[in-house]
Amino acid sequence: MKRILAPWCILLPFAAALAAAGEPAQYALRYDAASRTMQASLCLDRAAALQRFAGDASAPGHVEGLTRSSGASLQRDGDGWSARDWRAGECLRWRADLGQIADASARRSALHATGTITDPGGWLLWAADVAAADAIVELPAGIALSAPWTPEPSAGATRRYHIERTPPDWLARIAIGRMSETTIDRPGGRLHVAIGGTPDPAQRTRLLAWLERVSDAATTAYGRLPLADVQVLVIPVGAQRDAVVFGQSTRGEGNGLTLFVDPSRDAHAFERDWIAVHELSHLFHPHLGARGAWLAEGLATYLQNVLRARSGLLTPAQAWAELADGFARGRAATPRDAAPLEQASLDMERAHGYTRVYWSGTAYWLAVDLDLRHASGGRIGIDDALRRFDACCLAPPRAWSPQAFVERLDALMDTDVFARRWREYRTLTRFPDVPALDASTDTGVRAAIMRAKGGRQSED
Incomplete structure (x- = not known):
């Protein structure tokens, strides 16, 4: 917050x-x-x-x-x-x-x-x-x-x-x-x-x-x-x-x-x-301004569940359940005649549209993480992109436009997934489609997301 x-x-x-x-x-x-x-x-x-x-x-x-x-x-x-x-x-x-x-x-x-x-x-x-x-x-x-x-x-x-x-x-x-x-x-x-x-x-x-x-x-x-x-x-x-x-x-x-x-x-x-x-x-992202609040808050909301699972504060199953519950609340909070997500991000404090903005942003980061992991057999995810951004660009402090941020992540990872998904999500007037999160879906990728590098974690 x-x-x-x-x-x-x-x-x-x-x-x-x-x-x-x-x-x-x-x-x-x-x-x-x-x-x-x-x-x-x-x-x-x-x-x-x-x-x-x-x-x-x-x-x-x-x-x-x-x-x-x-x-x-x-x-x-x-x-x-x-x-x-x-x-x-x-x-x-x-x-x-x-x-x-x-x-x-x-x-x-x-x-x-x-x-x-x-x-x-x-x-x-x-x-x-x-x-x-x-x-x-x-x-x-x-x-x-x-x-x-x-x-x-x-x-x-x-x-x-x-x-x-x-x-x-x-x-x-x-x-x-x-x-x-x-x-x-x-x-x-x-x-x-x-x-x-x-x-x-x-x-x-x-x-x-x-x-x-x-x-x-x-x-x-x-x-x-x-x-x-x-x-x-x-x-x-x-x-x-x-x-x-x-x-x-x-x-x-x-x-x-x-x-x-x-x-x-x-x-x-x-x-x-x-x-x-x-x-x-x-701390893992730069200042993105009101236009990028959905990216910033979405990343923090995604990581609050993933990182707690990796460290044992939650089980992976609990983390997936927390994400599923949040997506349900985000969907319920998105009106039929919703403004584009980027506009809702700009209006978030005035309109109190926090739930839609936070959880739409969370859906973006999950989608990108899944894209990267499916393409790499589970080896590469948004962690790797954030680590590379840290090494080149996080300090000293400066503001980044949302577009510049996602394009830099793409350049660092030699992909187009961050900007391509950003263009898709920023104009959404509904809640994003979220992949099924039950335990039978993408078992290897699910495990990789909730496992720290070099660590082991079970679904229990």
């Missing part, structure tokens, strides 16, 4: 412009726990006749006390500020009331999460044409920071990060407060886990054991995590019917996922969860 962000056609020029400029920048951030405020500065080592600063559209209402270290003036400029005759080595300084921002956001949420949790786009200003920055963050004793930024070697209460700039409307999430922190190392990458609040030792042990299991499941796609550093923010939200209530993947200023949980639930309740594997599965 994730917020659909800006369309790819807007984001590609943004990324190209930043890559061409590459101006270095340095943030210094100091957090005050008593007032829940952040003192910030941004220093640039290059002079400019006119330097512009901005965050997202909400930033002008969230930052205050902007000054230049030179004492020269600043001018409001649309959603940002402009500074004339910027000097090499000069710094912009400001203050942000993170507590106020976080509390306002919490009041709008049905999940009632507590803590200082913000989107940095609302208070962390960037200079125009700066593609990346390093940050030094000073925190009070006992206060932790969870951010999607890449950690650098640090000592004491001072933390260092590298931040890749992304478009301002790519959601990110930062939490500051008393949290339990740990790192889960897996082949290919690290999950930087922060558990909000003060879970008791038994709850913490249970949560970490669950996260280790789901991260193991993610590695069964092709043997490793696809990205080197991933923020995992676990937010307790009180007593709930399910152990995991909601999840969200984010791509702003790095890769992260947020999981809203009831930490009091037992280990068995967490073992039944599918949300964490779903959100981790979003």
